[in-house]
Amino acid sequence: MNAAVTFRDLRKSFATEAGSTVALSGVNGAMAAGRVTGLVGPDGAGKTTLIRMLAGLLTPDSGSIELDRTARVAYMPQKFGLYEDLTVxxxxxLYADLNGLDRTxxxxxxxxxxxxxxxxxxTDRLAGKLSGGMKQKLGLACTLVVAPNILLLDEPSVGVDPLSRRELWQMVRALQETGITVLWSTAYLDEAERCDDVILLHDGAVLxxxxxxxxxxxxxxxxxxALLPESNVRKRDLQRAAGRLPGVVDAQIRGRYLNVVMGQTGAAPDLSPIPALKGVxxxxxxxxxxxxxLAALRGEGRATALARTHPDTPPTPKTNGVGQPVIETRDLTRRxxxxxxxxxxxxxxxGGEIFGLLGPNGAGKSTTFKMLxxxxxxxxxxxxxxxFDLGHARADARGRIGYMAQKFAYLGHLSVMQNMTFAGGVYGLSGKLLAERIEEALTTYNLHSYTDTPCSELPxxxxxxxxxxxxxxxxxxxLFLDEPTSGVDPITRREFWGRINAMADEGVTVLVTSHFLDEAxxxxxxxxxxxxxxxxxGSPDEIKSAGGSKDGxxxxxAFITLVENYDRDHPP
Amino acid sequence: MTLPDTITGWDWRASAQRIWFLMRREFLAIWKDKRSRTVLILPPIIQLFVFSYAATFDVKNATLGILNEDNGPAGRELVARFSASGAFDPVARLTSVREIAPLIENEKALAVLHIGPTFSRDLLGARNTGRTAEIQFIVDGRHSNTALIANGYAGNIVEEFTASYAASQPGAVPRMMPRLVTHAWFNPNFESRWFIITGLVATLTMIVASVTTSLSVARERELGTFEQLLVTPLRPLEILVGKILPPAILALGEGILLALIGITIFGIPMRGDPLLIIAGLAVFMLSVTSLGVMISSLASTQQQAMISAFCFMMPAIILSGFATPIENMPEWLQVATYANPLRYMLVISRGVFLQDMPASLVLANIWPMAVIGVITASAAAWLFRNRLQ
Amino acid sequence: MTKKSGNKMIDKQRLTGFIRKEWLQIVRDPSSIVVAFVLPLILLFVFGYGVSLDSRNQPVAVVLETNAPEGRDFLASLRATRYLVPRLAVHRGEATTWLVSGDVKAIVLIGAEFGERLNGSVLPSQPGQAPVGAPIQVLINATDANTGRLLAGYVQGAWGTWLTHRSYTTATGLPTLVNVESRIWFNQELDSHKSIVPGLVAVVMTLIGALLTALVVAREWERGTMEALLTTPLTRAELLIGKLVPYFGLGMGGMTISVVVALILFGLPFRGSILLMVLSAAVFMLVVLGLGLAVSTITRNQFAASIIGITATMMPAVLLSGLIFDIRSMPKFIQLFTYVFPARYFVDILKSLFLVGNVWPVILPNLAALAFMATVFMTITVVKTRRTLD
Known part of the structure; x- marks a missing residue:
């Protein structure tokens, strides 16, 4: 295997108000010629910094990049520079002119x-009026006006629905066949599996x-x-119980199965301590x-926070309001x-349900969410x-809901403590009660070491x-959650869902939107x-069977099938 | 889950608490942001200093060309008076009329004093012949106000010259000279600076208040934090109060600081009750911040908010009487100035500082600002919820 | 990126392609057209009508404490001036109230002994001495120092006219010894519009030009399009020229409208050459566009760019450009400060071209200063435009 690009010991820091943050701390790696290399890691891992260095847009503080001087490198930034007020x-x-492609x-x-x-x-449609997937395709086309040898793609699948994502992959594979070396960066781990090679980046270092x-x-x-037996025990209770079994590092529900990852290879998990799984x-x-x-992160001892997410004693489910309709929409329409x-x-x-509002970007789920x-x-x-219609409801009605926006919606230059004080204060908490709740939250969410940190500097x-x-x-x-886990690493995601599950057990109704279908x-x-x-x-199983998917x-x-069926029955 | 079905009514304690927490957040937001902190403090103080020196209508040492064709003592005496006046700085001695035009056209001199060859003779004979001695004073009219003032100075110098000349003539009958005695009230030395600084106190605080508020909502909309506010129990009215008060209080402090600088460093007299200024500034700031929040709620991006704020401030400064009097404007434009809060604040600021304006008159200028504030604040509150996307 | 050897500084295809894109963006987004064509008109109206130093029809309180016919006669002569609007007050107290509330700008107090003193029945105690106590007192609200001073001049003028008139009709007054023949060149009627409007065009176009470009580069950074541009062979010179050309066109369009409106609406003469006007306007446009581009390039942020743009242009445009306050009257160190503002040079050029003609000694140095500033701003922009994201 000969490398098209090799980079050694790349380091880069950026100055911030508080000092400097390290974006890359000694990154080594290579891109094999003619292959698709995946650059995988959560937001903030250093993917963009690395790609920009390879594209020549950032100079490393130290380290070296080796690539063939005659190679043409094409780079598609994450927010590709499409002029939204210009047509396709x-x-x-424009890009043809700028790249000197002559008219013939x-x-x-x-x-x-x-x-x-x-x-x-x-061709005559304004770029701003294209769907997320089409924008990415146009961005790719603009990047490809002059055929490159090396193609760098920074998170091309963000904001793209599963269908378009599949098409983008097909396009990249087609390019690869013409001999182009491709780097595809992504926060989605399922995409990593489609790459020929993977560079796993975390906190500015290669894992x-x-x-x-x-x-x-x-x-x-x-x-x-393990195939779950029919029982009236809720799946997420089983998942939590399994997650606490000795030797188990991760437990996930996949349809009718419980998937378990063990800390050591070879030994099957012993599920017998869980009464509902006796004999399974x-x-x-x-x-x-x-x-x-997960295993790599665990090896680095980064997963300690996860342990704290699962309370030691299973909570007693509150029955208050559970089962009664809490959120209702009837013929909800927005034009x-x-x-x-x-x-x-x-x-x-x-009540007490975790309810998902799913769909590709631009399909209307955010609009529905905002109306709710x-x-x-x-x-x-x-x-x-x-x-209540929350748009016109009295203040105390809005006081009963919690809301977490897709974008981090707290003032960046205020400290963690200041933002928490405000968040509690506007909901009527004050004095001793507010102080107690904040203290409790700092402990539960393990935020004590950040109390005085400005939020913009938090990971x-x-x-x-x-x-x-x-x-x-x-x-x-x-609780309303809008795309709560986009861009976060799997550990944080698990931690997050652990807390959501715990809250649902206490009778909190959770409405969550996501375009990340695994999360459903x-x-x-x-x-x-x-x-x-x-x-x-319906339930995940019902959706899968509606989509004609098999177990597991x-x-x-299932989603792609459903969407394709819909498009077939209702041509646009 | 259940919600109480009974209407609990307005709980003022809860409402006050929510406003209190929002205000704390807003104060922190302005104070902890390096950029808004810089915009808030430094530029107004620098501007106060620069503009108070720059904005003057006084004409001192105006460049003067002198063409004295007269050989007599009267001509020399008149030239000496012009040179000694302090108003004029003789920069050129001309020898012929032809030199006048290029001197003025090229801005080498603002004015030319032209004394004809027969001046002394004419003056001597004036008493007998009834003819008057003529001199010419030519001024560059490109800056009309300077020209007007320089012309006035020249008139005064000539008048003094005439009076002393008449009195000094041998055998002059001491006649009563009917004179006009002029007293300048409130500003005995006609100091432009007093006028400008009392105006800057109001104008600069207005700029600070509008820039900080007009960005506040638009910026939060772009950051997505505004939606987070809207889903909390905060009512639109409470958000409004929480958004308006903190910048108004900060700008009020700024205004007081500027006023103190004016009093201590520039020696502006404070003849009235300082509390009246503070009361006026407080209402003024509330009306400006309400207006700023309204602009901000209308705009969908920071850029729009900024351009709108600019489009409000520029006319507000011009149509306020800050630099030039409202009375000089055409009637129809004078009517428009009634919608401008700065107009009223300038009357209060100048009135209280320099004229010891009575409370009743201050009040007469406070209520229109309050009306403007209430109207714009209501519009802003309505826009919070009804202007989404 | 692939720095191909022999990448020309300016390539025709790249440049025209880039300009075409800028132009399309301007056409699609009407806001810059509004800023270029509508905003100057609004500002021209507001400034043109709002800024006036012509104090006419000033309200003045008159307190007549005498019944002498001379008092009424003088009141009539006050009425005759177009600058003063006398209002008769019953007593001093009433007049004072009006003065404090701002209803009148001055009080003319005609005392009880006006007639007697005037006719010489009350003589000064010593020969040659000024009379004790004056027949007429003028109390001026000098809060607005300039207007106050002008008012004092107007009353003085009316008094002088009345005295002269009297000397002819009664033969008891003083003959005038010296007559000053005042010539106000270029603006005989001292219409302040004539001195303000030419400068106004300069000030308005400073604001517009800076506002137009202050945001355009910052916008590319914020929308992420700059990153994509950097991956292409586009050079810094092409970027700068590509940004300048379309906005230069817009700015010159706005300038033309402003000049035409100024000429028609405010009845201004135009005494210079049109070619020279176009040339200096073009150089000036380059300065303000360059200023905007430099700010935008340095900040890379629309918010900061607009804050800097506004603080750097708004108040200085009113106070330091020479539009309202004559720069020549300012203290020396402030005068030095005004050299930083491009508007002052263009104000000088425009005043000459409108009111005087092609005065080369005025125009050339100013034009040279503008050209120098344009070069400085362009250089800053080019130097600060990085080919990398660091």
Whole structure:
């Protein structure tokens, strides 16, 4: 294997108000020629810094990058520089001009690109009016106006629905066949499995690298699954119980199965301590890439926080209000001009339920979510939370809900303590009670060492913990979570869901949106919204069977089937 | 879960607490942000110093060209008086009329004093012949106010010259000279600086208050923190109060600081009750911050908010009487100034500082600002919820 | 990126492609067109009508404490001036109230002995001495020092006219010995519009030019398009020229509108050459656009760019440009300070071109100063434009 790009001991720090933060601390690696290398890691791991260095846009503080001087490197930034007020054609023309592609060669190349990206019919559409997936395809086309030898893609699949994601992968594979070396950076671990090689980045350092198969090989024999027997014990209770079993590092529900990752390879998990799983034996399965990641992090001792997420004693489920309808929408509709963003969506969420609102970006789930929170008036129908329309409800009605926005919504230059004081104060907590609650939250969410840190300087995972701590400081009965785990690493994600589960056990109703379909496994029930309509509803198992998936298949596959079926039955 | 069905009514304690916490957050937000802290403190003080020196209508040492074709003593005497006046600085002695035009056109001199060859003779004979001695005074009119003032100075010098000349003539009958006695009230030396600084106290605080508030909501909208506020139990009215008060209080402090600098460093007299200024400034700041919050709620991006704030401030400064009097504007434009809070604040500031304005008159200028504040604040509160996306 | 050897500083295809894109963006987003064409008109109106130093129709209280016919006669002559609007007050107290409340700007107090003193029945105690006590007192609200001083001049003028008039009709007054023939060149009627409006065009275009470009580079950084541009062979010179050309076009358009409106609306003469006007406008436009670009390039942030833009242009435009306050009257160190503001040079050029003509000794140094400033700002922009993201 000859390397198209080799980099050694790359280091980079950025100055901040408080001093400096280290983005990369001695990164070594290589991109094999003609292969797709995945640069995998959560937000803030240093992926973008590394790619920008490879593209020549950042100079490393120290270290070296070796690449063939004659190679043409093309780079597609995360927020690709599409001019949203220019049409598809105009964007392409601009990049063709800037790259010096002459007019005769241009026509052939544009035709190729149009065919390649399927953007042919949309040449006169403004780039701003394209869907997330189409924007990425156009961005890729602009990057490819002159065929490169090396293609660097920074998180090309962010904000892209599963269908378009699949298409992007097909495009990249097609490019690879023409001999192009590709670097694909991503926070999604399932994407890493599709790469030829993977560089696993965490906190500015390389955790591991090699082919996905090789990497997962190391945890071969650590992954197991058990078919869950029919019982009235809730799956997430089983998951929690399994997670606390000796030797178990991770337990996840996958449909009707309980997937378990062991700390040591070879030994099957002993599920007998869990009464509902008496007599159930686990079978060995091929490990997933995510398991490697967990194992790698664990090896570095980074997973200690996880232990704290699961309370030692199982909580006594509160029955107050459980089972009664808490959130209801009836024919909820929202129009923007002549565009119907949400079209007659109806569903009911019961007390104590974790309810998922899923769908690709731009499908209408955020609009639905905003109407439920009272942030956006409905054009038709009703959205009731605990019997109130929150847009017009009295202050105390809004006091019963907790809300965690998709973007970190606390003032960056205020400290953790100052933001928490505000978050509690506006919900009516004060004096001793407020101080107690904050103290409790600092302990529960392990934030004590950050009390005086300005929020903008917190690592992403800590920000996310703080946002949740603030949202539940006043002990809300209903919790609204908008894309709570986008961009965070799997450990933080597990930690997060551990807390959400615990809250649901105490009778809190949780409504969560996500475009990350694997996460839907954590939900009791969910709806899928696509093109403004509700196209499926039910438990994860029900959704999967509606999508015609077999046992153990991912929700994503079911989702793609459902969407394709919908598109077939309702051509746009 | 259940919610109480009974209408609990307005709980003022809870409401006050929410406002209190929001205000604390807003204070911190302004104070802990390095950028807004810099914008808040330094520029107004620098501007106060620079502008108070720059903004003057006084004409001192105006460049003067002298063409004295007269050989007599009267001509020399008049030239000496111009040179000694302090108003004029003789920069050129001309020898012919042809030199006048290029001197003025090229801005080498603001004015030219032209004394004809027969001046002394004419003056001597004036008493007998009834003819008057003529002199010419030519001024560059490119800056009309300077020209007007320089012209006035020249008139005064000539008048003094005439009076002393008449009195000094042998055999001059001591006649009563009917004179006008002028007293300048409130500002005995016609100090432009007193006028400008009392105006700057109001104008600069207005800029500070509008810049900080007009960005507040627009910025939170862009950051996504505004939605977080809207889902809390905070009512629009409470958000409004929490958004308006902190910048108003900070700008009020700023205004008091500027006023103190004016009093201590520039020697501006404080003839009225300082409490009246503070009361006026407080209401003024509330009306400006309400307006700023309204602009901010209307805008969807910081850029729009900034341009809108600019579009408000520029006319507000011009149409306030800050630099030039409102009375000089056309009638229709004078009517428009009634919607400008700065107009009223300038009357209060100048009135209380220099004129010991009575409370009743201050009040007459406070209530229109209060009305403007209430209208814009209501609009802002309405916009919070009804202007989303 | 692939720094191909022999990458030209300016490549025609890249440059035209980039300019085309800028132009399309301007056309699609009407806000910059509004800023370029509508905002100057609004500012021109506000400044043009709002800034006036012509104090006409000033309200003045008159207290007549005498019944002498001379008192009424003088009141009539006050009425005759177009600058003063006399209002008769019953007594001093009333007049004082008006003065404090701002209803009148001055009080003219015609005392009880006005007639007697005037006719010489009350003589000064010693020959040659000024009379004890004056027949007329003028009390001026000098809070606004300038207006106060002008008012004093107006009353003085009215008094002088009345005295002269009297000397002809009664033969008891003083003959005038010296007559000053005042010539106010270029602006005989001392219309302050004539001196303000040319400068106004300069000030308005400073604000517009800076506002137009202050945000354009910052916007590329914030929207992430700059990162993509950096990966292309686009050079710094091309970036700068590509940004300048379209906004230069817009700015010159706005300038033309302002000049035409100024000429028509405010009835201004134009005495210089149009070619020279266009040339200096072009150089000035480069300065303000360069200023905006430099700010935008350095801050890379729309918020900071606009804050700096506003504080650096708004108040100085009003106070330091020479528009309202004559720079020549300012203390020396402030005068030095004004050299930093490009508007002052253009104000000088415009005043000459509008009111005087092609006065080369005024225009050339100012033009040279502008050209120098343009070069400085362009250089800053180019130097600060990095090809990397560090």
């Amino acid at each position: 054609e105009e964007n392409l023309t 060669a241009r026509e052939t190349r544009f035709n190729e690109l149009h065919k390649f990206t399927n953007l042919g019919p949309f 591991d690298q090699g082919s996905p198969a090789k990497l997962t090989e190391r945890v071969d024999g650590a992954a197991w699954r 034996t686990a079978e060995r399965i091929a490990p997933r890439f995510e398991d490697t990641y 923007f001009g002549d565009f119907t963003a949400v079209d007659k969506v109806s569903f009911t969420v019961s 929170c009272g942030l956006l008036p409905a054009s038709g129908g009703e959205a009731l939370v605990a019997g 992403l995972g800590i920000k996310q913990r703080l946002a949740l701590a603030c949202a539940v400081l006043h002990r809300p009965a209903i 496994e954590y939900c009791d029930r969910m709806v899928i919204i696509y093109r403004g309509r509700l196209i499926a509803a 298949a991912s929700l994503e596959e």
